Amino acid sequence: MLEIKNLHAKVEGEDIEILKGVNLKVNAGEIHAIMGPNGSGKSTLSKVVSGHPEYEVTEGEILFNGEDITELDADERAHLGLFLAFQYPVEVPGITNKTLLREAYNTIARANDREELDPLEFEDYLIEKLNVIEMKDEFLNRSINTGFSGGEKKKNEIFQMAVLNPKLSFLDETDSGLDIDALKVVSDGVNKIASNDNAIVMITHYQRLLNYIKPDFVHVMMAGKIIKSGDIKLAEELEAHGYDEMQKELALNGEAQ
Amino acid sequence: MSEETKALESMIGEEYKYGFTTDVEYEEFPKGISEDIIRELSTRKGEPEWMLEFRLKAYHAWKEMEEPSWFNATYKKPDFENLLYYSAPKKKPQLDSMDDVDPNIRETYEKLGIPLEEQKMLAGVAVDAVFDSVSVFTSFKEKLADAGVIFCSISEAIKEHPELVKKYLASVVPVRDNFYAALNSAVFSDGSFCYIPKNTKCPMELSTYFRINNMDSGQFERTLIVAEEGASVSYLEGCTAPMYDENQLHAAVVELVALDNADIKYSTIQNWYSGDENGKGGIYNFVTKRGICKGNNSKISWTQLETGSAVTLKYPSVILQGDNSIGEFYSVAVTTKKQQADTGTKMIHIGKNTKSTIISKGISAGQSNNSYRGEVKIGKKAHGSKNYSVCDSMLIGQECGAHTFPYISSQNPSSSVEHEATTSRVGEEQIFYLMQRGISEQDAISMIINGFVKDVLKELPLEFAVEANKLLDVKLEGSVG
Ligand SMILES: Nc1ncnc2c1ncn2[C@@H]1O[C@H](COP(=O)(O)OP(=O)(O)OP(=O)(O)O)[C@@H](O)[C@H]1O
Ligand SMILES: [Mg+2]
Helix, strand or coil: CEEEEEEEEEECCCCCEEEEEEEEEECCCCEEEEECCCCCCHHHHHHHHHCCCCEEEEEEEEEECCEECCCCCHHHHHHHCEEEECCCCCCEEEEEHHHHHHHHHHHHHHHCCCCCCCHHHHHHHHHHHHHHCCCCHHHHHCEECCCCCHHHHHHHHHHHHHHHCCCEEEEECCCCCCCHHHHHHHHHHHHHHCCCCCEEEEECCCHHHHHHCCCCEEEEEECCEEEEEECHHHHHHHHHHHHHHHHHHHHHCCCCC | CCHHHHHHHHHHCCCCCCCCCCCCCECCCCCCCCHHHHHHHHHHCCCCHHHHHHHHHHHHHHHHCCCCCCCCCCCCCCCHHHCECCCCECCCCCCCCHHHCCHHHHHHHHHCCCCCCHHHCCCCEEEEEEECCEEEEECCHHHHHHCCCEEEEHHHHHHHCHHHHHHHCCCCCCCCCCHHHHHHHHHCCECEEEEECCCCECCCEEEEEEECCCCCECECEEEEEEECCCCEEEEEEEEECCCCCCEEEECCEEEEEECCCCEEEEEEEECCCCCCCCCCCEEEEEEEEEEEECCCCCEEEEEEEECCCCEEEECCEEEECCCCCEEEEEEEEEECCCCEEEEEEEEEECCCCCEEEEEEEEEECCCCEEEEEEEEEECCCCCCCEEEEEEEEEECCCCCEEEEEEEEEECCCCCEEEEEEEEEECCHHHHHHHHHCCCCHHHHHHHHHHHHHHHHHCCCCHHHHHHHHHHHHHHHCCCCC
16 A cells, blocks of 8 residues: 655755655555654654655655655645644644534545535534544534644544545554543544554554554664564564664664664 | 745735726816815815815815824825826716716626626615715615615715714814824715614615726725614725726725614725735725714624735724723734735723724735734723723734734723734644645635634625635635645
8 A cells, every 4th residue: 555665855945864765565454553762753754655845755755556646745645545643733723623524524535536425414424433532522613623632632633534534544643642541542443443445554652552553563763764673572672672772783783874 | 935835925926806997088187285176176076165164174284284104014105296186987977877877887896796787786785886086876775765874975965965964074083183084084085975864774784885996096085974873784895996006095084973772883895906016006095994982882893804905004993982882893904915004993982881892813924014003992981891802913924024012091990901912823734734634725725714814704794704705715815836
């Protein structure tokens, strides 16, 4: 579904290279986890893949279902089924969650020649999706993320994911800021959304999340590169020894500079 | 500048769609201002002696006054000697029906989306069409007359209803109020007059549509609205002008009088030509608008959507004289390119338990400068009075400016004044967020801006809400680069 080849990206108009040759392949039905120290480029990777204009791809390719999407605008990528649950969801005063989602849902439907939902049908559809993550309906009529608590914002991202039903979702530290109960509810929700037709890439600092959402692959990102990939055992290893030790070990084996 | 900001700027720089000129033959009239010119103007209009005296008094007052310069805008001062103070299309003096209106002028209004034929008009809206210095047509006059409502050009009112005009003209904005009000009093050419009798709810929306066509003429219109005890009316003005490289002056005076239990709602959709991206041309919009809640329990509400003009200085105000009277000001001011707007309101609380609400939303883009200037004054006897003000500014791009100048003075400890102000930037992160959800850049920007202004636009009469949204879109939409 997604294939990233030797991806290099820098901050637009400046000489700051952040991604320095990322390789990643994600197939339908898979769940991946990316871990890595602060500032290693995880969020940047998710933004570059979803088309944030602040970054410029200088080398490499991003293939989505075989098509190179590097030149597409963010909305066009969303129409293909890309979704990003933001690490820091922004507040957009004056536009309600419901308005956003109806516009978004119908725009994506139109782009894919699917049927749009009229306001009444959409209302029912939203209520059904609220149940996925046990969110109260009052959030529908509030401005996007405006005045939401940290945890509510994260939950709202997954709610939007449930509504838009994307093919490939990046969840950037969705677990950070959720309380223990909310983490469980949100994880259950993500598990319900996950299917053989879609794929999920979770970015996280905590192994705890991986107990709830079981990844098929775990990757470690450092200094703008994925330096090691494996299964869930890799996460356990990290939890026990930290990034420093892993980097030293890799250096000894000549796998990283 | 990032891609997003560039796209935003290009959207906002959308071409002005009302910039065409109408080819009409004008009556000859000399340029400049003097006693003779004013006499000539008054004669042309067939005015009674008292009106000429009013004008001459105003002219002499104006000559002694200084052009103000305290506001947050810089511009080339108008050359008052080189202006044309009267510009009337050559046509029969008395228009009896639509057919008497110059077909070119009729077509102009048609192009502007204001058909003058009653059957084509928005149902429930009566229109007074002012072309340069004169009112060319007023619709639905008979229907309104049945309800006892007088709606006509001010020139006609001066002749037909002199007792009303004499009583109220300059009763809210005195001749010497300010430089431009004095000038207007001396040379005003036309405008609208509305009189709503006792306990009458005006059966239609009233509206005046102002069009400056002649390049050399200034437009000095005068509007007077009087709502008697228990009367209510909703009035809307719209304005556009052709694109000229020279600046044109528009200096109107609007006066509203609300007696006991009366209610006046005055809405403006201002879309004068605002000049090009280098700041060349455009209208100077220097108007004085003031209402007085003279009676107890009366209410005056100003709603404005200001999108045009090169320079705007405008402070629609309410004098809350009657006990329990209410003043409201809802404003959206959009500035783009090199536009400069210094606008806001004054709420003068005199009576007991008077209330005022101010909601001002400023949007600045390009290299424009958008200032809110508001004064809330609570007098000694205004026991239990309240004011609530919100002034929000939204910036688009890095080169524009937004400023807020609130002046508050209260001489009554039992009263309260509340002021909130915010400034935000249309964030690239917000646009990216919406785009990530599948929404196009243009729609994302539109949604953010509409979200910002909706508290004000919902105050516009229903018939014009659509119009206002369209205008905002014209101003803010366009090709995404
Ligand atoms: N627009 C930018 N301008 C300058 N530096 C940037 C910009 N965007 C990202 N960076 C830098 O790139 C590096 C990677 O940032 P990124 O947000 O991707 O890290 P991360 O792996 O998500 O970290 P965390 O775990 O703390 O969320 C950081 O050092 C960050 O400061
Ligand atoms: Mg991050």
